[in-house]
Amino acid sequence: MKVLLDENSRDFFISNMSKIEEEHTRALIWIALWNMVRDARLSGVDFVTTIIDNIDRETDPSVIELVLNYAMSSISSFIPTEFNQKFMMTESLFIKLKSMITDQREKHVVTILKNYLIQAATDENSYAVLVEWFEGRLTSISHVELGIDSRWKILLKIFKSNQISLERKLEYLKDQQNKDKSDSGRKITLQLEALIADDNRRDEIWNSFFDKNTRLSVKDLASVMQGFNDALNRSKMIQYHQEYFQKLKKINEYGDREFGIYFFDLLAPAVQDYDEIILQYTSIVKDTSDDQIWLKRKSIDRIDNLERQKRAQSFCRKNTKRIV
Numbered sequence: 164m165k166v167l168l169d170e171n172s173r174d175f176f177i178s179n180m181s182k183i184e185e186e187h188t189r190a191l192i193w194i195a196l197w198n199m200v201r202d203a204r205l206s207g208v209d210f211v212t213t214i215i216d217n218i219d220r221e222t223d224p225s226v227i228e229l230v231l232n233y234a235m236s237s238i239s240s241f242i243p244t245e246f247n248q249k250f251m252m253t254e255s256l257f258i259k260l261k262s263m264i265t266d267q268r269e270k271h272v273v274t275i276l277k278n279y280l281i282q283a284a285t286d287e288n289s290y291a292v293l294v295e296w297f298e299g300r301l302t303s304i305s306h307v308e309l310g311i312d313s314r315w316k317i318l319l320k321i322f323k324s325n326q327i328s329l330e331r332k333l334e335y336l337k338d339q340q341n342k343d344k345s346d347s348g349r350k351i352t353l354q355l356e357a358l359i360a361d362d363n364r365r366d367e368i369w370n371s372f373f374d375k376n377t378r379l380s381v382k383d384l385a386s387v388m389q390g391f392n393d394a395l396n397r398s399k400m401i402q403y404h405q406e407y408f409q410k411l412k413k414i415n416e417y418g419d420r421e422f423g424i425y426f427f428d429l430l431a432p433a434v435q436d437y438d439e440i441i442l443q444y445t446s447i448v449k450d451t452s453d454d455q456i457w458l459k460r461k462s463i464d465r466i467d468n469l470e471r472q473k474r475a476q477s478f479c480r481k482n483t484k485r486i487v
Contacts, residue, residue: 166195173199177209177484180217190226197233200241203474206483207242210234211252215259224271231260231279240468241475246483257283261292265303277307281316290324293317297335311343315351322355323395329359350386353379357390362399365391369403372426373410373417381422388429397433404432408443411458412450420457427461437473441466 176192183189199205214234221227238252264276284293295301297317322332414423434440447462
């Protein structure tokens with residue numbers, strides 16, 4: 164059941180979340196506020212700010228995970244990039260999570276905070292913290308064990324840093340490969356290699372997606388796609404935008420449905436102009452044959468999500484109440 168709040172209730176809870184004592188009530192309010200962000204009735208900036216100010220009061224692991232997921236989703240989809248930078252939303256969330264994990268000892272909560280702390284690292288300061296953690300020098304959270312999976316996640320962040328030399332990055336990678344020779348480690352290596360590929364190599368990688376004689380499995384190609392279209396490379400992806408939609412219209416010529424879904428999801432262009440990209444997906448819906456019904460449905464869903472993001476970001480620009 165969707166709980167609807169009027170504007171007065173919304174503003175009261177945004178300003179007084181810390182006064183709501185009952186945990187279950189707070190959980191319902193978080194859900195209601197999240198729905199308002201998605202429905203363009205609450206600024207994502209104000210919502211994430213409220214989360215940062217109040218998340219340390221939550222004790223239920225499921226609520227903590229839910230609310231942090233809302234925060235990251237708001238930042239990635241419903242807050243304009245310029246507002247995320249202006250209000251330092253991701254940086255503030257990272258600082259908050261680092262503070263929380265320092266004092267937290269409940270194992271399940273620590274695991275949740277650890278995962279979101281790594282996820283929220285998006286600038287050089289937070290990358291530097293992760294390097295200390297990776298090297299075992301971060302004494303403030305020495306009680307938090309870094310397993311193999313977490314070390315790979317941190318390595319993916321380290322590879323995005325402009326202040327760490329390629330030589331050092333490759334040393335970290337070699338050390339990690341020696342510790343983890345699993346198939347999942349091999350796939351992340353493919354992702355990292357695509358992440359740092361130069362322009363000539365990027366052209367080769369792009370063309371390899373359509374090579375029917377490739378020796379990579381579909382899941383291997385998915386790993387390469389993730390690195391290729393990482394946020395770090397978004398400006399380099401612009402040259403492939405038009406071809407992405409052209410290839411999508413005849414995607415069945417290049418692989419099976421599994422490949423098509425990975426291609427659709429993992430190589431989707433970052434939004435520069437909502438109207439333009441919605442028009443492109445509308446063209447996919449119009450021109451795709453009925454035997455590619457999955458592609459039509461995914462395109463329709465993508466259009467719906469893009470229109471929702473456009474409305475929410477427009478609302479955010481006009482109605483954010485936070486004052487710097």
